[in-house]
Amino acid sequence: MTHYTDMQLDALRELANIGSGNAGTALSAMLGQPVDISVPAAKALPLANAVEAAGDPETLATGVVLPIFGDIDATVVLLFPPDDEAILCTLLGVEPGTDDGYSALGEIGNILGCSYVNSLAEMTGLAIEPRPPETVADMVGAILASVLAVRADSTNLALVMDSRLIVEGQECELTFLLLPSLQGIDELLGRLGLA
Amino acid sequence: MAPVVSGTELMVRMGELATSAVAGEVLVTIGLGSCVGVALVDARRPIVGLAHVMLPEAVGADGPIAKFADRGVPELARQVKALGAARLEAVIVGGAQMFSFGGSDGANIGARNEAAVREQLDRLGIPIRAAATGGRKGRTVRVHVHGTRVTVREVAGVEQELYGRGIQ
Numbered sequence: 001m002t003h004y005t006d007m008q009l010d011a012l013r014e015l016a017n018i019g020s021g022n023a024g025t026a027l028s029a030m031l032g033q034p035v036d037i038s039v040p041a042a043k044a045l046p047l048a049n050a051v052e053a054a055g056d057p058e059t060l061a062t063g064v065v066l067p068i069f070g071d072i073d074a075t076v077v078l079l080f081p082p083d084d085e086a087i088l089c090t091l092l093g094v095e096p097g098t099d100d101g102y103s104a105l106g107e108i109g110n111i112l113g114c115s116y117v118n119s120l121a122e123m124t125g126l127a128i129e130p131r132p133p134e135t136v137a138d139m140v141g142a143i144l145a146s147v148l149a150v151r152a153d154s155t156n157l158a159l160v161m162d163s164r165l166i167v168e169g170q171e172c173e174l175t176f177l178l179l180p181s182l183q184g185i186d187e188l189l190g191r192l193g194l195a
Numbered sequence: 196m197a198p199v200v201s202g203t204e205l206m207v208r209m210g211e212l213a214t215s216a217v218a219g220e221v222l223v224t225i226g227l228g229s230c231v232g233v234a235l236v237d238a239r240r241p242i243v244g245l246a247h248v249m250l251p252e253a254v255g256a257d258g259p260i261a262k263f264a265d266r267g268v269p270e271l272a273r274q275v276k277a278l279g280a281a282r283l284e285a286v287i288v289g290g291a292q293m294f295s296f297g298g299s300d301g302a303n304i305g306a307r308n309e310a311a312v313r314e315q316l317d318r319l320g321i322p323i324r325a326a327a328t329g330g331r332k333g334r335t336v337r338v339h340v341h342g343t344r345v346t347v348r349e350v351a352g353v354e355q356e357l358y359g360r361g362i363q
Contacts, residue, residue: 047249048208048259057226058335060350065294134294139350141226142333145209146293149229149249149304156210156258 004159004185009042011192012161012185015120016040020163020176022119023112030111031091033167040163047148050158054079054175057141061085062102064109064135065147068117070128072184075147076113079140079175080105087172106135112165116176124191144177151181159185202341207232210259212246212267214274215340222338227289229305231264231312231328232336234288234345235271235321236358237280244275245338250304251311264308268315283321286345286358287312288336290328305329325357 004012020037028035043053051057061079068074080088085105089096094104110133121128136143148158161178180188189195202219209230213222222245224232233246246261246268253263261267272283290309309328316323327334327347337346337354344359 046259047262048210051209051226136293136331137350138228138293138333139226139335142228142291142293142350143226145226145230145249146228146291146304146333148209152249152262153254156262 004044008189008194009044011194012159012188013040013042015123015188016042016161016163016178018123019116019119019178020165022115023176024165026111026115027108027165027167030108031167033091033169036166036168038164038166040161042159042161044157044159047152047156047158050148050160051141051144053160053162054140054144054177057139057144059140060137061140061143062105062135062137063140063143064106064113064133065143066109066113066130066133068128068130071126072128072180072187073151074128074178074180074184075150076116076130077144077147077177077179078109078112079143079177084172084174087170088167088174091167091170091172102135102137106133109133109135112176116178124188126187126191147179155182157182202339204337207245207247209247209249210262212244212261212271212274214242214244214271214278216240216242216278218341220340223335225335226333227336228291228293228333229289229308231287231289231305231308233268233271233312233316234286234336234338234358235275235280235283236286236338236343236345237275238282238284240279241340241343242275242278242280243338243340243343244271245336246271248308248312251307264311264315268312269319272319272321284324285316285321286325287323288327288334288347288357291330291332291334293331293333327357
């Protein structure tokens with residue numbers, strides 16, 4: 001079903017790697033703690049499988065969603081599991097589960113999403129920018145399915161670029177997903193000379 | 196409240212549909228956001244079906260059968276009838292608006308999905324007996340063959356019965 005070559009997926013994975021590296025640096029600067037980045041994955045999946053890419057769809061998480069506009073359409077989604085969210089809020093000095101807590105997570109999402117998107121833009125020469133994020137606490141499956149549905153009219157495939165940021169010395173990690181439109185993927189690959 | 200019957204759960208993922216007349220089986224869709232879960236049950240006999248609709252209208256002929264309301268709902272009705280169902284009733288769940296970004300195509304897919312599902316059910320002459328739709332929260336729906344029950348749960352909430360023989 002996938003129509004991407006291994007070489008194309010490798011290139012997309014490398015983009016995700018550099019993007020999440022920059023996001024990790026931004027998070028580290030905010031927290032004053034070292035941040036590790038897991039090896040990212042780039043997978044072309046049928047829509048139903050893409051919903052499960054970030055784990056059990058019934059798990060509760062706080063999602064920060066940033067729509068990306070410009071030369072390509074895409075969505076960045078950051079997922080914070082509840083325990084990790086609480087640790088992160090504590091590190092930032094705000095009360096988890098409060099309006100301040102959600103606002104802080106939204107701001108983290110905004111900064112990480114922007115640094116990710118900016119590095120994509122630099123590497124590819126694409127003019128892209130994120131819109132302000134929305135923060136929702138819900139089932140992971142409901143969050144991802146609703147994001148995917150927006151662009152699912154003419155495609156049955158989603159490209160999921162997935163990486164994890166881990167705050168060292170803390171039981172704290174978050175999942176970072178980039179979900180581009182299919183035209184967006186072609187555009188990305190074109191800029192890399194791999195279309 | 197009766198204890199949860201520990202039946203075999205069959206997952207109905209995005210764009211999929213399933214039917215059952217096997218006592219003990221439960222059709223489940225986890226995490227409906229803007230998607231709509233369409234449950235069809237026979238009014239007299241324990242025959243059920245569930246479709247996980249993602250978008251209102253098909254633009255092409257390909258894709259999972261229940262991805263679009265206009266193809267998925269009639270197909271679900273056909274398959275439930277093929278199991279012997281005669282008098283169908285519907286329960287619909289989902290169609291929430293998780294995000295408020297406007298944008299051309301992002302504008303409330305949940306509400307459009309619900310409208311498209313209602314239109315299809317109306318066209319097929321299938322009455323809607325219960326609904327848990329709209330709002331901003333994700334939902335999980337379970338369709339139990341035993342007792343022909345439909346239950347719904349929001350995140351961190353309790354399982355609530357929307358439909359069942361006991362409340363008929």
